[in-house]
Amino acid sequence: MTRQKRSHHKLKRAVAPYLYLSPSLLIIGLLMLLPMVTVIAYSFQNSAVLRRDPSFAGLKHYQAIFDDPVFWASLWHTLYFTCMSVIFHMTIGMVFALMLNSDRINPTLRNILRVLYILPWLFTAVIIAVIWRLLLEPNGVVNSILMQIGIIGSKVEWFSSPETALHAVTFANIWAGYPLFMVSLLAGLQGIPKDFYEAADIDGAKAYQKLIFITIPQLMPIIISISLLDFIWTMQVFPLIWITTGGGPIYSTEVLSTYTYKLAFSSYNLSQASASAVVILLISLGLTLFYIRYQKAR
Amino acid sequence: MAEVVLENICKTYGNNFHAIDQLNLSVEDGEFLILVGPSGCGKSTALRMIAGLEDVTSGSLRIGGVDVVDMPPKDRDIAMVFQSYALYPHMTVFENIAFSMRLAGKPKAVRKKRVDEIAKTLQLTSLLDSKPANLSGGQRQRVAMGRAMVREPAAFLMDEPLSNLDAKLRVQMRAEITSLQKQLGVTTIYVTHDQTEAMTMGDRVAVLKGGVLQQVDTPKRLYESPVNAFVAGFIGSPSMNLFEATLTGDELMSGALAIRLQDAAFVRRPGLRSYAGRKVVFGIRPEDLYDSSLESGRKYQTIPARVTSIEELGSEHIVHLNIDAVRVDSGDPDAVQDFGLASNAVAKFEPVSTVLSGSEIRVALDDAKLHFFDPETHLTI
DSSP states (O other): OOHHHHHHHHHHHHHHHHHHHHHHHHHHIIIIIHHHHHHHHHTTBTTTTTSSSOOBOTTHHHHHHHHOHHHHHHHHHHHHHHHHHHHHHHHHHHHHHHHHHOTTSOHHHHHHHHHHHHGGGGSOHHHHHHHHHHHTSTTSHHHHHHHHTTSOSSOOOTTTSTTTHHHHHHHHHHHHHHHHHHHHHHHHHHTSOHHHHHHHHHHTOOHHHHIIIIIHHHHHHHHHHHHHHHHHHHHTOOHHHHHHTTTOSTTTTOOHHHHHHHHHHTSOOHHHHHHHHHHHHHHHHHHHHHHHHHHHHO | OOOEEEEEEEEEOTTSOEEEEEEEEEEOTTOEEEEEOSTTSSHHHHHHHHHTSSOOSEEEEEETTEEOTTSOGGGSOEEEEOTTTTOOTTSOHHHHHHHHHHHTTOOHHHHHHHHHHHHHHTTOGGGTTSOGGGSOHHHHHHHHHHHHHTTOOSEEEEESTTTTSOHHHHHHHHHHHHHHHHHHTOEEEEEESOHHHHHHHOSEEEEEETTEEEEEEOHHHHHHSOSBHHHHHHSSSSOOEEEEEEEETTEEEETTEEEEOOHHHHHHOGGGGGGTTSEEEEEEOGGGEEETTSGGGTTSEEEEEEEEEEEEOSSOEEEEEEOSSEEOOOSOTTGGGGSOSSOSEEEEEOTTOOOOTTOEEEEEEOGGGOEEEOTTTOBBO
16 A cells, blocks of 8 residues: 555545534534534624624623622522422432332332322423412412411412512422433333341341441442432523513522523514623533533542 | 251242252251252252241241251351352452441450451451452452351352352362361251262262152262162262163163162162063163273173263363263253263273274173162162
8 A cells, every 4th residue: 555545545534523413513613512602602792783893892781780689589590490399309309219119008009109200291381380370370270278287378479479489489390300310210210129128127227227227329420320310400491480470579580490480582682692601601511511520420 | 056957847828839848857956968959859948947037937947956847046046158158259358258246236355356267268368448449359269268167057058159269169169168167066958959078078968859858878879878769870970871671581672772789789789680581771880881982891791882982181081972872851940051962871981992983892880880760660679
């Protein structure tokens, strides 16, 4: 083989992997990277989108949103909403997964519970929002039951009261999201060798000790992975909050996604909206990097 | 240390499957008893019942004189080594060995002292901070042993603990477990399907088939005096050759085969005479068949056979033969694998044997080593 032929062959070998990757890279570039770069660019422009020749604004829009108390309230609401959702998704998912994995429950009942527990996963965010709006209406079923059993004395406006609205949307989101944990943990539980529990029985472990010393450590990789993913996804939840409360009343359920949406499509301040979106992007990116590092470490 | 006694133990599952039927077994204090049998014979079920991991349907089970049938596993004063070792992958070797003491709330200093002692005995000291994933098969096996030893139990229960090891390591670990058991003097019940382990490790061997105990005896007596064709076929490798023949006068006749029996055969087995003119099952171990062309085989009578294949192992030749006789199945599902498609007998010849595959030869047979079984019941005559 001549030197020219050899270098041609080498080049072909080097380029081939990129040619195989190019269709997906092109799609990702067009659908994800380009909008992302555009939004970042908008966040540094005055009157982005609205003017043909927007001027450079520097960090002005970032300054503006950081000076806005509603942004900080939204950030706090987002953290509360996300943290509570992830914690309860995990707790409820774990309890239900343990129930479904238990030999003590009758197999028929277990199958019925399996279907019931997974139901929230079948509904879209819009349907979930509508269901909970109906259930939590002042004249809805929840108020009626709580009054009958004496927990509340008068009708509570769950989504309309600033004191309860954030808890109510968080509750609806918890209900909607636990099946992911439940299914993942159930799969994990079924993968734990029975021998571990039998060895622990012989060693004298009580039920709670088996949970602490065997079950949870064995499920830890799943718990961490799913928690991180759930954190990233929950932080970006928009339709559920938008349909139930629209971020109100008086910003009490305003989260970063609704705050950004309002800036963009209610105030038409697309530059500030872009700056807010970039903040969300940075937080998500930080968590994603943490997730990737954790996966690599495993 | 304690005696383990099983009396009329039965285990029936929900689908009316009798896994264990009327098992009576007494394991003496400090004894090493092997439970052996083919897959599905109930040996692991029996062990798990002793451990308390399976309920006993009926019967009595005593460990150290205490009836433990209704006791949870932790109160039975036993320790178990599992086939998979059941080592917790998220714990270090130290934590695995110390786990039972941690559950019992023993102080850290006590745990450390005891684990260090055991690690020294098992040569695990340098591995105490390692996780099981970083250990070799033999090391994991030793950690599993350490976890059992730390409890200082009345009895060790071992469920095929060597089956995950390669052949070479298995031989080494076999010796290690045997010497450790002798050193500790703890009553040990060891389940295996490998009859080499059964013959080399235990003081006594209990052979199970279909949930029924066939024979409990020393390895030597099991080999020399099996109570039935199943035990005869199961103990020994390759398995004993079993054939059907008619006892005509002093001769066993089957097809072109005629084996003359010495008077001693009838003296040793007075019942054999009653089979005159009837069918009988006879058995001969592969090591009691000889190449008639060699010195070792010259003193015995010979029978015709065709060599179907030869496995040269260096120290011996495993010769697969076709003999003009109807082979009898001992009831051991694993024994079938010893026979090739065209062969119905196996012989162990000396390595100097020059027989060739496909050749017609005469095989010398030590008729004093013949075993006889009833053709209906397969019980030893």
